[in-house]
Structure formats: C-alpha cells, structure tokens
Amino acid sequence: MLVKVFGSAVFGIEATTITVEVNIDKGIGYHLVGLPDNAVRESSYRISAALKNNGYKLPGKKITINMAPADLRKEGAAYDLTLAVGILMASKQIASENISEYLIMGELSLDGTLQPIKGALPMAIKAREEGFTYFILPKENAEEAAIVNDLKVLGVDSILDVIRHFNKEEKIVPTIVDTRSEFYKNMETPEFDFSDVKGQESIKRCMEIAAAGGHNIILIGPPGSGKTMLAKRLPSILPPMTLHEALETTKIHSVVGKTKNNGLLYQRPFRSPHHTISDVALVGGGQYPQPGEISLSHNGVLFLDELPEFKRSVLEVMRQPLEDREVTISRAKFTITYPSSFMLVASMNPSPSGFFNDGTNPLASSPQEMQRYLSRISGPLLDRIDIHIEVTPVPFDKLSDERKGESSIDIRKRVTAAREVQAKRFEAYKNLHYNAQMHVRQIREFCQLSNESKELLKIAMERLNLSARAYDRILKVSRTIADLEKETRILPHHISEAIQYRSLDREGWLG
Template identity: 80%
Template sequence: MLTKVFGSAVFGVDAQTITVEVNVDQGIGYHLVGLPDNAIKESNYRIAAALKNNGYKIPGKKITINMAPADLRKEGSAYDLTLAVGILAASGQIKSEDIGQYLIMGELSLDGTVQPIKGALPIAIEAQKEGFKGFILPKENAKEAAIVNNLKVYGVENIKEVIDFFDIGAQLEETIVDTRAEFFKQLDFPEFDFSDVKGQESIKRCMEIAAAGGHNIILIGPPGAGKTMLAKRLPSILPPMTLHEALETTKIHSVVGKIKNMGLMSQRPFRSPHHTISDVALVGGGTYPQPGEISLAHNGVLFLDELPEFKRSVLEVMRQPLEDREVTISRAKFTVTYPSSFMLVASMNPSPSGYFNDPDAPVTSSPAEMQRYLGKISGPLLDRIDIHIEVTPVPFEKLSEDRKGESSVEIRKRVMAARDLQTRRFKELDNVHYNAQMGSKQIREFCILDDASKELLKNAMERLNLSARAYDRILKVARTIADLENVAHINGNHISEAIQYRSLDREGWLG
C-alpha cells in the first residue's frame, strides 16, 4: 500500500515542502531514498522504539520510503514523526484519509515524546501558502508557528496524540496566537535604559544621531569609560520594529532554533560575538549553510567589542554585507541568501595598553605601538563606519550624582520623529529607508549646502587633514542632525558637529 505524507525542508530563510512516499509491499527490508543525511537514516531505530513503546510496530515487510524531490539533500531528525506516521498509514495500522491535508514534523524520543525542531516559522509560512489544512509539530514550537494566520497549528507532546488524531478522530488542542497583540505587548519595556548612564552627554548625543540615521558607529576610549554600557542601550532608542521586520527577524532566529516557546520577536536583536569568532560563524555558512551573527542581528545591532582583537580576515568578510545589507553563501549545488541589515557598533581601546598619552595611566603605549594597533583595522572597513567618537572616563562627581539621566523612551521619541521624516523623504526609493543608506545620487539631492557650509567643510578637510572618504559620511551625518532638529536644509552648525565625529580620519589622531 502506498501513502503520501508531507514534511518540509528549510533552505536559507525559506522552506520547501517535502513529499514522503511510503510503500509497504511483500518481502523484507527497509529502504530510505531521496538524499537523506545520517540523522534521517538512523531514524528507523528511533521510530521502531517509539512505536513499540506506544503499542504499534514497524511491519516485517519490504518498506520503501522516498523523500521527494529526490535530488534535494535532506538533513536533521525533524522527519521522524513524518516517517513514523507514513509507515503506520501505509501498513494499515491507522486510517489515512486526511493525512495528506496536514504537514507533519517532529523528532522522536524512544518513548514517543516529540522533541522540538528548527525552522518552524518558515515551514508554517510555506504550509499556509500551499493550502495545507493544518501543521502538526512539537508543542515547544507551536507558539512560533501559530504566528501564521489561516493555518491550524497543533502542538503535540507524544506520537500517540498524532496516532489517535488520525485513527479515531481524537481532538488536538489548536494553538492560537493573536500576532498583533503579542507584538505590541512588549514594545515599551527595554531591559537596558539610558537613564542608568551617568554623564557621557556628548556620547549619548552621538548614539541618538546614530539611531536616528541608522549610522554605524565606533567608540574609542580607555577601559571602564562606559563603551559597552552605552552600546547595550542602543536598541532601546531605536524605533520599534514593524510587524514585517519582526516576522523577518523571527524567521532567521527560527532557522537556528532560538525561538522555543517565544512566538514573535518584538525587541530588536542585539548580538555581541566574542573576538575569537570565525568568519563562517560571523557571516554564516558551513556544509549545510546556517545564518551567522550578522544575520541574527538583522534589523538590530551587531556589537563588536575590542574591534582590533578580531582576526583581520573576520572583519574583512563584513565589508560586502555592510554595503549590500545581505549575504550570499554559495556552494557547488546551491546558493542561499540571508538578510543582514544591521547597525554596526564597535568599540576599541586607543592603544594595546588601553591608555594613550595619559601620564596617570599604569601602563602606556608608544605612538608606534598605537599606530600598529590601529593598523589592524582596514581603511575600507572604517570607510563603512559613519561616526567615530572618543569616550572619556566619567569623573567621580558625575558618577556619584543621584539625578537620573534622560530615559530611553524620551530619546526614542526624537529618533522616531527623525525616522518619520526620512521615511517620507525616501518613499519613492525601494532600497533606501534612512540616511545611512543614501548613495552618491541621494546625497547630491538631499544634502545641498549653502556657500558658508561648503567653505566650512572645505576648511575643515584641509586643516584637520580629513580623508576623502570622510566627505560623504559627514554629509550623511549632518543630514541626520538636521532631521533631529526638524530642519529642511543643512547649515553650518550641522556640518561642524558632523566633522567632530570623524576622529580616526584625522592625521596624527591623539598625537
């Protein structure tokens, strides 16, 4: 008897339906074909034990299972439940009239318990597109899959629940999630708040500008100056994610299995990888490509602490994703593309010792050591960072103050107002949504300077020995400063403030 059941495979951040054809015939043997990996080939042992412990068995006949399309590589243990139900239906142990209307996924334990899977959200989206009546999957993934409207999602804990559902019509509990309510519930409660930061008003101003224009930023300062503390609070002043952004971000985290019992992500991600990370772990890849840290930071913040300590090869692979806002991973037989539109926040000490030109410092570094240290970061990478700012230690008087600083909620209101201006400005453009994404054409159109501002910028570039790469960056940042003030045209004050934020472009920086 031939039976067809349906599972799904995830490639990139999208899913493809897999048809599992099970044929039980005269003879002996178990044949699994259709490019399964070792985890799937081993499934017959898990399935046999799970069925036996629940009063069923694999029939002692010739079982042929084909996973179509047969030329597509399948991986992982998530097909256990699909295969088990297919075998029971094909051998006549359970009824199979409605099996083709449901997509079934889950890993089996030996006692029949259904274990969680990866990629439940993209699988549910594809199931809904293809018109499946329902999606049966592990209970831990049910909330994540139930984000998708017009698809019945059933979370199960044991294979016996699935068997009884098809065989005797027992009811499964449907998981229902009000996507919009879930999304808006958590928006205004940031874990880290700028009101906790003492002093550092100029740096807070920089962070506000960076958030308002989507600019990448690098913080340079000695240990204990507050660089990490400031970086962790940046997501709290970014505009809330739209429902589309939240769905896109949740899909990526679902593919790597980070959404168990969580549902829709409503907070912007903040990723802070260790400096020993490999280039594959940062941008994604592997034999079976997985998203890297830059994709997990999509629509959020990627924080690289102690930037010069990262391997140069790791930093260089970020150059293209920073520009294109997506990363493409190519293999011999297929290519996957992951989105990677993130804000880069980097921090570094000014020298190997952490201190430079500080007579009170316990350890100092020579100018030659400092230049060698800064030389670990390439010019093309710095070219993609709009704001360079020096962070100085907070004096005791500021640290001991009882007065709280401005809250993230107040700063976010100004950031959102500036972003609204940019949304209206770029509404005709598909790939530009905020100032940091402007190309040369948009800069010429939206960053027009009067004669006084042009003269100021010309003098600054000559006197401070600013590099040519700083020109566009200064104009973009000045445009954002003007937006924060709700001013239509850039003036000299905006240009002069933007010039201050190019520390690393100056010859002889810090000496």
C-alpha cells in the same frame, strides 16, 4: 498500500515542501531513498522503538520510502514523525482520511515523545502558502508556528497524541496566538535603559544620531569609560520593529533553533560575538550553511567589542555585507542568501595598554604604539563606519550624582520622528530607508549645502587634514542631525557637529 504524507525542508530562510511516499508490499526490508543524510537514515531505529513502546509496530514487510523532490538533500531528525505517520497509515494501523491537508514534522525520542525542531516559522509560512489546513509539530514549537494566520497549528507531546487524533479518539486543540496584540503589547519594554548611564552626555547625543540615521559607529576609549554599557543600550532607542521586520527576524532565529517557546521576537536583536569568532561563524556558512552572527543581528545591532583583537580575515569578510546588507553563500550545487541589515557598533581601546597618549598617566602609550594598534583595522572597513567618537572616563561627581538621566523611551521618540522623515524622503527607493544607506546619487540630491556650509566644510577638511573618504560620511551624518532638528536644509552648525564625529580621520588625534 501507497500513502503520501507531507513534511518540509528549510534552505536559507525559506522552506520547501517535501512529499514522503510510503509503499508497503510483500517481502522484507526497509528502503529509504530521496537523498537523506545520516540523521534521516537512522530514523528507522527511532521510529521502531517509539512505536513498540506505544503499543504499535513496524510491519514485517517490505517498506519503501521516497522523499521527493529526490534531488534535494534532506537533513536532520525532524522527519521522524512524518515517516512514522506514513508507515502507520500505509500499514492501516491508523486512519488516513484527509492526510493531504496536514503538514507533519517532529523528532522522535525512543519513548515516543517529541523533541523540538528548527525552522518551524518558515515551514508554517510555506504551509499556509501551499494551502495546508493543519500543521502538526512538537508542542515546544507551537507558539512560534502559530504566529502564522489561517493555519491550524497542532502542538503535540508524543506520537500517541497524533495516533489518537487521526483515529478520532482525542482531538488536538489548535494553538492560537493573537500576533498583533502580543506584538504591540511587548514593544515598550527595553531591558537596558539610557537613564542608567551617568554622565557621557556627548556620547549619548552621538548614539542618538547613530540610531536616527542607522549609522555605524565606533567608540574609542580606555577601560571602564562605559563603551559596552552604552552599546548595550543602543537597541532601546532604535524605533520599534514593524510586524514585517519582526517576522523576518524571527524566521532567521527560527532556522538556527533560537526561538523555542518564545514565538515572535519583539525586541531588536543585539549580538555580541567574542573576538575569537571565526569568519564562517560571523557571516554564516559551513558544510550545511547556517546564518551567522551578522544575519542573527538583522534589523538590530551587531556589537564588536575590542575591534582590533578580531582576526583580520574575520573583519574583512564583513565589508561586502555592510555595503549590500545581505550575505550570499555559494556552494557547487546551490546558493543561499541571508539578509544582514544591521547597525555595526564597535568599541576599542586606543592602544594595547588601553590608554591615550597622556604625559600624566604612567600607563599611557606613545603615538607610534597607538598607530600600530589602530592599523590592525583596515581602511576599507573604517570607511564603512560613519561615526568615530572618543569616550573619556566619567568623573566622580557625575558617577555619584543620584539624578536619573534621560530615559530611552524619550530618546526613542526623537529617533522615531527622524526615521519617519527619512522614510518619507526615500519612499521612491525600494531598498533605501534611512540616511546611512544613501549612495552618491542620493547624497548629491538630499545633502545640498549652502555656500556658507560648503566653506565651513572646506576649511575643516584642510585644517584638520580630513581624508577624502570622510566627505560623504560627514554629509550623511549632518543630514541626520538636521532631521533630528526637523530642518529641511543642512545648516553650518550641523556640518560642524558632524565633523567632530570623524576622530580617526584627523591627523594628530593620536597625540
């Protein structure tokens, strides 16, 4: 008897429906075709043990299974349940009515219980697109898949639950998640708050500007000055994610199995990889490509602590994703594109000793040592960082002050208002949402200066020896400062503040 059941395969962050054809005929043998990997081939042992331990068995006949389309590689153990249900139906051990309405995925243990799978959300989205009514999968993934409307998600603990469901002995209750109410209920709960930060008012202002315009930022300061503390609080002042952004971010995390029992991600991601990370782990890839840290931080923040300690090759592979806001991984037979629109926040000590050039400090470094340390970061990478700011240690009187600083929620209101101005400004452009994404044409259109502002910028560039690459960055940042103040024009004081945020372009800042 021939039976067709349906599963799903994930490529990149999109799913493809897999048709599993099971044919049982006279003879002996178990034949699995359709480009399965080793984990899929080993499924026969797991299925056999799981069925036997639950009072069922593999039929002692010739079993031929084809996984179509046969030219796509099938990976992982998540097809165990699909294959097992196909075998049981083809051998008439369970009823096969309306099986075409079901998408079935799950990894079997030897006792028949189910292990969680990766990529449940993309699979559920594809199932709804292709008109499936039901999606059977492990209970641990049910909340994640139930984010998708108009699809009945049936979370199960074991293969026995599935058998009873099809034999109409015991119905599985669908998992229901009110996506919109859950999403809006969890938006206003930042884990870290700017009110915890003592002093550093100028740096907080700088972080607010970076958040308002989506600008990449680098913090330069000695150990203990608060660089990491400030960076961890940046997501709390970014505008809340839209439902579309939350779904897109959750899909990426689902593919790598980081959303079990969590459902929809409500907070913007914050990723902080160690400086020993490889270039493949950062941008994604591998023999069977997976998203890297830059894609996991999509719609959020990527924090690189101690930037000069990262390998040069790791930093250089970030240049293209920073510009294009997506990363493309090419193999001989296929190409996968992962989104990577993130804010880069980097921190670094000014020198190997950790201190600036200061004659009063016995640990201070010379300008030459500072320059050698800084030269570990390439010019093209620094060119993609809009804001450079020096962070100095907090004095005792600020540390001992009992008063709370301004909360993240209050700062976020100003940031969100500025982002709304930018969204309206760029509504005619498809992939342009905030000031940091502007190219030369938009800079010339939206960052026009008065004669007074032009003169100020000219004097600053000549006197402070600012590099040519600083020009456009200053205009972008000054546009954001004007948006925060609800000014349609860029005024001279906006330019002067933006100039302060280009420390690494000024000759002589090393001392």
